[in-house]
Amino acid sequence: MKNPEIKIVGAGLLGTSLGLALARQSVVATLEDQSKANLRLAIEYGAGVESGPEPDLVIVCVPPDLTADVVIEQLQKHPAATVTDVASVKSKVAQDVALALPDHAHRYIGSHPMAGREKGGPSAARADLFFARPWIITASKDSSPEAIELIRDVALRLGALPVELSATEHDEAVAMVSHLPQLVASLLANRLNLGTAEQLGLAGQGLRDTSRIAASDPELWVQIISQNSHSISPLLAMLQSDLDQLAESVAQIDQAGSLAKIHALLQGGNSGVARIPGKHGGKSSNYQVVTVVIEDAPGALASLLTFIGEIGVNLEDLNLEHSPGAPIGLVELQVLPELATKLSDQLVSNGWRLV
Amino acid sequence: MKNPEIKIVGAGLLGTSLGLALARQSVVATLEDQSKANLRLAIEYGAGVESGPEPDLVIVCVPPDLTADVVIEQLQKHPAATVTDVASVKSKVAQDVALALPDHAHRYIGSHPMAGREKGGPSAARADLFFARPWIITASKDSSPEAIELIRDVALRLGALPVELSATEHDEAVAMVSHLPQLVASLLANRLNLGTAEQLGLAGQGLRDTSRIAASDPELWVQIISQNSHSISPLLAMLQSDLDQLAESVAQIDQAGSLAKIHALLQGGNSGVARIPGKHGGKSSNYQVVTVVIEDAPGALASLLTFIGEIGVNLEDLNLEHSPGAPIGLVELQVLPELATKLSDQLVSNGWRLV
Numbered sequence: 080m081k082n083p084e085i086k087i088v089g090a091g092l093l094g095t096s097l098g099l100a101l102a103r104q105s106v107v108a109t110l111e112d113q114s115k116a117n118l119r120l121a122i123e124y125g126a127g128v129e130s131g132p133e134p135d136l137v138i139v140c141v142p143p144d145l146t147a148d149v150v151i152e153q154l155q156k157h158p159a160a161t162v163t164d165v166a167s168v169k170s171k172v173a174q175d176v177a178l179a180l181p182d183h184a185h186r187y188i189g190s191h192p193m194a195g196r197e198k199g200g201p202s203a204a205r206a207d208l209f210f211a212r213p214w215i216i217t218a219s220k221d222s223s224p225e226a227i228e229l230i231r232d233v234a235l236r237l238g239a240l241p242v243e244l245s246a247t248e249h250d251e252a253v254a255m256v257s258h259l260p261q262l263v264a265s266l267l268a269n270r271l272n273l274g275t276a277e278q279l280g281l282a283g284q285g286l287r288d289t290s291r292i293a294a295s296d297p298e299l300w301v302q303i304i305s306q307n308s309h310s311i312s313p314l315l316a317m318l319q320s321d322l323d324q325l326a327e328s329v330a331q332i333d334q335a336g337s338l339a340k341i342h343a344l345l346q347g348g349n350s351g352v353a354r355i356p357g358k359h360g361g362k363s364s365n366y367q368v369v370t371v372v373i374e375d376a377p378g379a380l381a382s383l384l385t386f387i388g389e390i391g392v393n394l395e396d397l398n399l400e401h402s403p404g405a406p407i408g409l410v411e412l413q414v415l416p417e418l419a420t421k422l423s424d425q426l427v428s429n430g431w432r433l434v
Numbered sequence: 435m436k437n438p439e440i441k442i443v444g445a446g447l448l449g450t451s452l453g454l455a456l457a458r459q460s461v462v463a464t465l466e467d468q469s470k471a472n473l474r475l476a477i478e479y480g481a482g483v484e485s486g487p488e489p490d491l492v493i494v495c496v497p498p499d500l501t502a503d504v505v506i507e508q509l510q511k512h513p514a515a516t517v518t519d520v521a522s523v524k525s526k527v528a529q530d531v532a533l534a535l536p537d538h539a540h541r542y543i544g545s546h547p548m549a550g551r552e553k554g555g556p557s558a559a560r561a562d563l564f565f566a567r568p569w570i571i572t573a574s575k576d577s578s579p580e581a582i583e584l585i586r587d588v589a590l591r592l593g594a595l596p597v598e599l600s601a602t603e604h605d606e607a608v609a610m611v612s613h614l615p616q617l618v619a620s621l622l623a624n625r626l627n628l629g630t631a632e633q634l635g636l637a638g639q640g641l642r643d644t645s646r647i648a649a650s651d652p653e654l655w656v657q658i659i660s661q662n663s664h665s666i667s668p669l670l671a672m673l674q675s676d677l678d679q680l681a682e683s684v685a686q687i688d689q690a691g692s693l694a695k696i697h698a699l700l701q702g703g704n705s706g707v708a709r710i711p712g713k714h715g716g717k718s719s720n721y722q723v724v725t726v727v728i729e730d731a732p733g734a735l736a737s738l739l740t741f742i743g744e745i746g747v748n749l750e751d752l753n754l755e756h757s758p759g760a761p762i763g764l765v766e767l768q769v770l771p772e773l774a775t776k777l778s779d780q781l782v783s784n785g786w787r788l789v
Contacts, residue, residue, distance in 0.1 A: 193638060205789040207727065207764065213636055242636075252633040260622060260644040265703030266676050267618045270610065270669060272706045278607040281568055282710045283548060288643040289615040290710065293703035301697045308687040314625060315681040321621050322677055326670040332663040342656045348620030348648035351627045355637045355645065372562065378743025380752070385740055388733025397735070399752040409562065434560045
């Protein structure tokens, strides 16, 4: 397939990252942004150029609230082009487009590359942002097959993994795996405003992990939640019911049945979390952990990893844990189970300290 | 101070880890456990011996529900010893002990080393478990100063950081930074039981982090929540009130004021999470991130870190992100801000690929 002509509208994190990723594939995109500063920055980074030929594909990368209007505008402006977007809610945009331009809706196909960062703007852009991430394509029965193929082709060029879902299926899935966790993290973190500095000083990794995404951009998330409220609302209602029962059991802890109800919820949490596939698509418990103590000094980790490279063991994951104020660090090495004994034995017999 | 004679009751994760850590400091503890298998395993690991001299300090490391009874038993058995425990709720045990043995309560001082693992049992024990972790000591006005000093001494020998709090202060603090996050993660993960495999296949790092601790042991947690219900209950009530308001706003998204309420909650989450101190006790945003692309092959990470060691840059943290099924990995290096430019420049000019 010859290189498609691509226009990107919106030079923020996603638009600029797309431009950079396309440039690596020798596709020079045309960029457009209302903000002259964003546009210039994205062009200086090498994400594309300011004007180009009539596009085969327009990718709209503006905030969710503006997406439908900009998609409609681009469908009108480029009557032969396929138009897609990257917003994280899909039904609302599709409805708005179908209503405004029923005769052109076959040229609009929503997509959602499941990639992002906590930071925004062109300066946060990364050419690898889409690499190995799902790229959901929400075609409908009216969509032109050529248009779908064009978007699949672009996703594959950028190393993303195309997944086809209906807009409704998409919105329900992200309500559960993305929007609900965001709201739960925000609800938890909001409670921390009541804590004293001394209390928060006792925070461990559990609280840090559970609340991390509460640092996300409120403006962006209000738009996402507002557009997907009908998928999120039933999940929140079930969460309310679970929380009401939990709160009642905890408040009346001596009442018969309270402990069993709390236990059932905790066990439900066990089984729910076990259903999340691991990093490599397998179960998260597929790897074995070998923990090594190293000095907290330049080169210490390197010499450990040089040794591991020399004995030919490939690491699946690595986690470095500093001991605050201490001259050592703990390195958690995750390896395939069949390699764990070899790794441990060779480390120990070469003087490394395991825990 | 001469080496104290120490007896550990309960050879599970914490008791065995304590024994191993003491052994490194040339203190041979006496171990006791109802389970002969646990006891033998802990002794074979080198965590202590089966019988020894009359103890100066007894450390009770049994499940929370049994802690008070075992503390009382040990106070009676060893009339000259100081007795402490490691349970994660403190007021209930102290009350039970004061009620049963009012004349001996000055010899019982609760403590809570804030260390643990998702796995339990003697085989999961680590000598470094307490290293650089807060070790909370919950003395009361009746506590003997010598007894407090003895526990501080042991905590310091193991590399832990002693913190003195009242039992109530402790229980309120852990309700917020440990028990509430546990319940919130379980509530979220419990909802995942309704998701399809296809939906959960779209899970990203946000959901993984937010739900990770939902994998914790329900039996242990029922005991913890039951003993600290009076501190947890008010937090759950506030969470209910936040969730009710959020659920109503999302269900009636078009009603005036809904978006502002959702925005306020998200913003509250931003400010709450910003209050958690970073790994080294500073703000979590104190480090700058430099991300490098490496091959997913033995030795690739090592050669990167060898290079970083050679240019003398000390890493504050390191996160390895695999791209599933892809031959590359992303390495996020966290360094002091003043070193970030040096590191980036030297990496790039030596052919490393940054993103």
